[in-house]
Amino acid sequence: MEPLKQIDGIVAPLDRANVDTDAIIPKQFLKSIKRTGFGPNLFDEWRYLDHGEPGQDHSQRPLNPDFVLNQPRYEGASILLARRNFGCGSSREHAPWALFDYGFRVVIAPSFADIFFNNCTKNGILPVVLPEETVQKLFEETAAEPGYRLTVDLPSQTVTTPSGEGFGFDIDAFRRHALLNGLDEIGLTLEHADEIRAYEARRAREAPWLFTRSGA
Amino acid sequence: MAGRTLYDKLWDAHVVRENEDGTALLYIDRQLVHEVTSPQAFEGLRMAGRRPWRTDANLAVADHNVPTTDRRGGIADPVSRLQVDTLDENCAAYGITEFAMNDPRQGIVHVIGPEQGATQPGMTVVCGDSHTSTHGALGALAFGIGTSEVEHALATQTLIQAKSRRMLVEVNGTLPPGVTAKDIVLHVIGRIGTAGGTGYAIEFGGDTIRSLSVEGRMTVCNMSIEAGARCGMVAVDDATIEYMRGRPFAPQGDLWDQAVAYWRTLHTDPDAEFDRVVTIDAADIRPQVSWGTSPEMVAPVDGRVPDPAEEADETRREGIARALAYMGLEAGMPIGDIRPDKIFIGSCTNSRIEDLRAAADVVRGHRVADGITLAMVVPGSGLVKQQAEAEGLDRVFVEAGFEWREPGCSMCLAMNADRLEPGERCAATSNRNFEGRQGQGGRTHLVSPAMAAAAAIAGRFTDVRSL
Known part of the structure; x- marks a missing residue:
């Protein structure tokens, strides 16, 4: 796994609660026996207007212009801003694989589902829990300012806005250590x-x- | 020393070492393996030059991708076939017991584990599938994991885990007629919400839970994850022990007696404390129907679809409005006016023999309504299918107009050919009504087997007690 220390990146807002892992990566793409290549199918049913199947040339498919990741202002985003209970449902690790493959390194939400949270930290994605009011404020700032960026620093456990406002977050020591160093947990356990x-x-x-x- | 909960006892018995940060290395007694979440784990093992720590702790079966129609000719979809073949090859390479697709013991991983006695009281049970919580019904600590953890469990027979908080969901009183285990758990999720159990291990207790069969307890524990809890569990009692007796993987002879003596300790001590207690009166539970795109969006069959305008919380209001738009429903309409196109009886939640019996009892002597384009029954395993056929249930379904299929996950998640088309509406005994879960644009209503059968006959949702 790639080490993750600090991410400074464009923020893409996904303004709905209870986003489940079926939505993050639909089931037909789970037939792959690889860990990579899921990025083009991240949020497939929301992102495209047609039905996606594995093996298609996804660059030729019609995009849903209303979906947030298709809006030019969020191109290149590496931080996903989300609502409560993000990643609920199926335990499929294909969900963080798809987020990572697309380019996301941080997901910020008021709460996460347990299995998804755990799966993120094993794949170089930092899930950041911030209070509901803070997340709401970040949604408002993201909407107000095209190109809005945040800096997420794992060593100091802070999220910093362009105006310099900082928000601390918690993460348990083991996950922090593993993410910072990109560790092979199996090797440590052995x-x-x-x-x-x-x-x-x-x-x-x-x-x-x-x-x-x-x-x- | 203060008393311990069932969860505490199961946890304590499996701690290999405590880490300084409060996590623990937890020993895993049983890993169930299926074709979708294991290929990358086996690949990881190979790339690191590792082998499984203990092959006999694993049991594998293909269930997500398998066709439910005649499969003597193999799997037509080459991508699905490759995934199932990969499981076969990995199991052969490492000497892991696998029930192949045409073995009569094949079935949904969460049905065959208990059916074979491979998951037992007191075990830690993991699987790369969130519905692993099912096995907690036997008094086991059972939870779903991702593929990295599948690889970790294969390689080390352990997982690094943080202990959850403890929640008791206590259901007391006599269930009204026609109200089943599925209605209990849907009611619980409606009450505490899809994130209500996040961070908790749930123990289901109370005399109503104890009065359920072990299969019914599995239905309840299965959907713990739909309330956000990675694991759900029920204390061991006489019903659990009778359930285990004589199963192929169950201990025998002296070992059986030793095991039973231990299993009888697997209950919460009277003076143990929970971090949260939810109390439910069974008399308040009516047959449930989900109307939205999250399992917490449920109503009693005699209720109505909610009106978002009456919801104060903004995120929730938008969620309801979005769900109604996706589901093609009007605010305030009676649940009984909703007409499904398809009926799906199956899934790890409700495909055991008692589920099929309950549905058949409703169907017997009736015909599937004209408006229903497909009604299907997918038994949870080959052995459930055999048992149902021995009881003549297959004929009851087929004579009524249902299709009688081969075992697998099928239209619960539509990885095989069984799926909804855009806009189609399904009464399903499965566990998730997420957008697109049963097929892109498909609309899922979660119900019990008896309620799905009643909807098939009436052509709309109807109180099973009115038929």
Whole structure:
């Protein structure tokens, strides 16, 4: 995973609550066995006027001019501003893969669904939780000023507006560390392999049926 | 020491190590694997030169992409076929047990896990699928994960997890006739909202929950994620233990006795405390129908579609207005005036034998209404299908005008050929009514199996008790 320290980028506002992962990346694109290439199908059903299928040349498809990501002022956005309960529903990691592939590195919302939040941090996307009033203020500022940018700094855990106003955010120490360093979590866990084996040995004494293959 | 909740007990029993930041390395007893969220995890293993830590902890099955019509000739869609073939190859390469597409034990991953006894009380159960919460019905700690975590669990048999807060949803009293487990959970989601359970592990308790069959408890726990909670669970009782007895993967002989003694400890202590308690009177629950594009957008069948003008919160008001526009409904119209085009009985929420029995009881002796273009029943597994056929349920459905299909996820998420066309309206026993979930532009109304059957017969939503 790519390390993420500071992102200074254009903000794209997605003004609806409960955006689910089916909307972020529709099911037909989940048939891929790769981790990459999902960007053209991010928000596919909102972004295009036709029905999308894997393997199409997406550059030839009719765009929905009303969808926010199709508006020229948000071109090149790397920060997505969203409403409450963003990323609810399916656990598909294809959702953060699509956001990343499109170019997003930060999603700001008043709240996130748990699995999506977790999946983001494993793919170099920083989910930032800010209070509802702050998010509302950022929506207003984004609407008022074409080319509106924010600076999101992970080491200091702050979001800074063009006028210099700063908002702090929380993130747990482990996720922060992993994002900052682009760490391979599996490698870190395997450093504790002896402890995993010790647990298994103890558990096999206490609950032997969990380690005995019956029947099938 | 203060008493512990069921969640605390399950958590404590699986902690390999506590990390300094408050997270823990949690041991995973069972991983269920399916074709959509695993290929990139296996690829990651291979690229890093790793192997699965413990192959026998995994059980694999293809369910999302498989056709539900005759599949002796294989999968026609080459992209779906490649994904299923990739699962077959990965399982063969690493020695993971897989039920292949034409094995009678194949089915929806959350149906076959309990059916085989592969998911058990006291286990930690994970799967790259958010409806893994289903298995909590057995008194297990079961939750959905993303593909990075699928790879992590494969490689290390553990996951790094932060402990959730504890919520008790307590339902007491006698359910009115015609009200089922599905109505309970839709009612709960309508009450606490789709983010009401975010950050919580939910235990469902109370005498109404205890009176449900284990299958009914699975329906309730299945939709915990629709309330935002990664896991839902129900304490072990006699019904759980009877459910486990004799299943292929269940312990046998002395191990069975040892397991049962442990399983009987898997309940919340009387003096344990929850961070939040929601209390519901079963008598208040009526058959539910979702009208919007989020599972919290539900109403009783004798209710009405809401009017956004009456909603004070702006984000919520816009959400209702947008949902009504997408769903093609008028504010204030009676739920009973909504006419579906298609009927889907299936999914990991409601495709077990008792679901099919409940639907068949409504259908028996009736015909699907003229306005319904397709009514389909998709059993949750090959074994559920066999059982239903042994009971003659397939004939009840077929004689009424339903199609009787092969097992899989099917039109719950429409990754295979089963889908809604733009503007089509479906009465579905599945779990998500999101925009486009059952097909782009499709309109989903979530209901119980009995209510879906009643809608098929009446051609509109109707109280199953009126038929």
